[in-house]
Structure formats: C-alpha cells, structure tokens
Amino acid sequence: MPLYYFGPVATFTHDAAGRFANMLPEVGDVLVPMATPSQVIQQVGAASDAAFGCVPLENSTEGSVRESWDTLAREVRRQTACGQPAPQLVAALTLRIEQHLLTFGEPDLSQVREVMSHPQALAQCREWLEQNLPHARQTAVASTADAARIVRETADPGLAAIGPRKAADVYGLCCRAERIQTFRDNMTRFGLLARTDHARAATTSRLQERLRELAGADAWTLALLLAGIENRPGGLMSALRPLHDEGFNLTRIESRPSGQRLGEYVFFLDVQWPADQPEPAASFAWRRVQNAWAQAGITVTSLGWFPDLGVFP
C-alpha cells in the first residue's frame, strides 16, 4: 500500500512518514514522494485503493503549514459535497527539527551568495541568517531536500541549502553550520491522512486498534473547520460557548480568509478529545455542541479525529 509524502527523499516529512510506517505496519510499505503537500492530499483522496499520506501541519516557530490545512479543508468539503469519501487526519506525531546549512564542499561563509530552502525553514533560521549571511539572497524552494538537490546539481559553492542532516548525506553535501534554527526546541507536527471509507475497511480498523494501543490514555484531537460564524459583536464568542458549556478544551484556533469575500473568515479548530469520552459520533456532549452550531447556522467540516503519537528526536 502506498504512503505518499511531501518529498523528495530526505525532507523532514519523509522522516515523519518513515516513523508512521514503522509504528503502524498497516500504513504502507512503499513510501512515494510527491512535490507538494497538496499533491499528497489529492492523491490520498483520489486513490481507488487504500492509500495513506503524510504532510507537515504546524511548526513551533512559524505556526501552521497553511498549504496543508487549506488543501485538506478544500478537498474534504469538495468530496463531501459530491457524496464522495474524503481524506481525514488519522494520526499525528511531532519531530524535533534541527536545521543545518548544507553546502557543496566547504566554502567560506563570505562566498555563499544565495541560501535556498522551504519558506518555513528559512523563517526558522532568520536570526542566524541575519547574523551570519546578511549578504546572501534567500530563495524559497519546494522543500528542504529540494534545496539540497539543487545545490548538489549545480555543484556551486556559492549556493547553500537549509535542511536536515539526512539531506547532506543523501545529496552528498557538507554540513557547513549546525543547528542554526532560532529556537533549540524547534518542533513540527506532521499528520497521517487516510480516506474515510478506507478508515472503515479492514486494514484501517486494525489501524484504529493499533492507534488506541499506542495512544494509551492520552487525549485525542478532533480537527474541525467552522464556516458561517456571524460577523457581529460576540459572534465568535457565542460560536465557542457550546465547547465551553460541554467542557471541551480548545487547543488551537486559527482564522483564514474564506476566499469568497474580503473580510469573511473560516476558523480551524483543534478540540482536545478526553480519553474518557466515547468517539465523537457516539458522544451526547458532542451532539449538543453540533446542535448548537447547526441552530446558529454554522457549518462544521470534520478534518479528522486522531491521537498524537508523541515527540521524536
């Protein structure tokens, strides 16, 4: 079974996908790189057989990986609207992210005129770049590993990539400066995706059992998208009140433009799902929250209900 990931080989997402596959034998034996998180999500949605996907979700320094959330929301809404099964988040894990400056050979830093990486990685290293390479142009490319691939292909010591140590090994580059991210404890959360019909199939019901074993007594997360919250005094507050009334802990809220009209927003929510609650479909407390939202004309899209499998070095 394929596990699509945001590649190429040696991205941080590749590392995360490998860890999902090690922990969850049901998830897939062939890791298939895709050029963008959007392509991963679309591929999981379109696959006629069971398929999984791995994308970055959120970084502790730079926040949400918007492309992943926006595409997931769009695909789920689109597939649901035409009665098709949609991709959903089924698990998450967190990696410690250490960024390194990768070069062809060992140039003097004054020789480096351009630094390439994923925009999140460039932003995670902003302070080091300001202090050590103020003269170098910063260029956003598809991913950290893609930056390493370009540096290798051009074999130009004036170019550098920012990325994982693994990318230095895979693309034959030198680790010219180590751990250059601003915050030592830089972390990124990655999501594992599957399609909801596959989630009911035999493979993924075994997966659910395994996830329960791995998560133990830890809380799960319910990821949602809310649309139609009224733009009036207290509109957002009254949309959040049912969660408070039923004792649900909101762990993330993020507004994004609806795309329909300037000044109109949708909201991404992560709700911490207590270990002692039955699953969302069987929870009376959750039904009351949903009823309150339906009465207020708020549309809810579920993006997944999943455990966090922990933090990995």
Ligand SMILES: O=C(O)C(=O)C[C@]1(C(=O)O)C=C[C@@H](O)C=C1
């Ligand atoms: O470029 C990569 O290596 C990725 O896996 C992407 C990504 C991201 O999108 O956040 C993953 C982890 C790091 O935070 C930096 C980049």
